Amino acid sequence: MRLRILLLSLVLTLTIIPVQVLATEQEGLVPVIEKVVGSSVDRNWEAIALLYDGQFHDPVEVDEELENIHALVPDLVDLETIGQSYQGRNLTCVRITNELRVTQKAKTLVVAHHHGREQITVELALRFMLHLLNNYGIDDTITEYVDTQEIYIIPTLNPDALEVVVNQGNHWLRKNLHPFDNDGDGNCSEDDVEDVDGDGWISNYYVYLKDNSSDNPPFYDYDWEYWEGIDNDNDTLFNEDEVGLVDLNRNYPIFWSVGGGDLLDPATQVYCGSEPFSEPETKAFRDFALKNRFSMAYSLHSGINATYFPTDEDEYWPENQLYYQMTLDLADILPESFNEYLGYLPSKMSQEAGLSGGWAEWMYYQRGTTVPITLEVYHNGSVDTEEAHVIILNNDTHIIREWEGIYGYFNPVEDKIGTLWNEMLPTFMYLLEMTPRLDVSVTAISGGITAGSSISLSARTECLSPRLGTKENVYILNTSMDVLDTTIAVGGGQSLPIQATIELSEDLTNDGLNILIGNNYSGFTEFVISLGYPSMTIDPVLLGVVIGISVLAIVVVVYIVKTR
Ligand SMILES: [Zn+2]
16 A cells, blocks of 8 residues: 555656656747738739730820829839930839838849830830739739839830830931931931831831852842931931930940940941940939849840840850850740740850940949840841842842831831730740749747847748849848848759847847848848747657656556555
């Protein structure tokens, strides 16, 4: 009997001790952490149509479209005037992002329309915006992109030229509207091209010299070309003082004016300006780009189908493997019409020497944009065909061919704009897929709560772009953007653990300490560290021992009672 009581006491004691150990582990306040996740935007808008669908927009109509989407979806659309054109038109940048989540996100950019006649680029930019708004809250992928990225879109960097191209029928204007007296007669732009025959298009005339000495005469040598127009100022010359001066895509500082020649001649289509950033349009873009960091960006052009990656002076890609991989990615998603241009790329590994004064080279070399792509979205193959050229002169020495441009060199006909947009859509989705957003989740936190003590964080970081990483280290910052700790960079598609230590400069309070994890390229995830009780996590081994002893105790008690 005494032995039984002794056994019973022993068993009960053995049960109580581990429970006591478990309880004492949980005492005291500790730092706890929570991710700050903003809300989604409630979708309270119907599908938005363009106010001017199926037509090319002039700059006033572009502004109307932007005001319209801003009014309809203010929580996703923000308009920013980044500067003025030469003639004083506003240069507008649209930002599409979930504005209920204010922490800086990964940024991406589409800038359209450096070149006046490339109107289709304005149209694609407008349709890109609508596509995002019309699919937010419906399509999970697009909702995720808009929630986690700041998508910047400049629909026209050259609105002055857009006005001339759309409303004055000058479909050949490429440059900006900086006035210039090309022929030195005291007047600016007084002898421009015209649609003389009133067919709605300005013809291009190609002059060839006949070479009758060859074995198979006549053999033609291209000599020169000119445009439809008249001698407006009666100086016996025509089109010698055209509208437009600077090629905005030759006005950036990298390799500016390198090569000379046409670049330095104000009369040519590629005049680079009096100095880098001489023009208000490129200055405005520069100031905008200096405020924002983009890992990837598109500049839209037309006239050919191509994806130009920046190159160095020796025609090499500075990001050889990455660009090679991306040309393969793009070959899968670009329209068929791009094939002939992409076909030779993987072996050639480069398309042209670094463009003198080009946008992409500046973005790469001075703004740290890993992948700035000059995307040429439209090519009209008819310019290369015999049928599209009409012989208007054929004498002993010359042949002149007229290309009426009726097929539109830089732009499709209006009712094909929507078709082209649908074909190019995957390329725009690719941009968003490639933008490196960093997904961060803290897996453990420990440390003190008083000033001078430190807190240790363990987190898992995953870069959601399959190709582009965070480029720079991942930082832990306070909301004043002071760096609290620095960890490693995360590569494209990588999932990496990071460790960080935060020194507390003051006691942790119930208000909490807000911290940001990320960097300028990948955006930031916000967390709040506050006071809490340790979570009731119990060591499974300890728990097993407790349960085991308890079960044993019950068995022993039952045995004792039964055998009495
Ligand atoms: Zn262009």
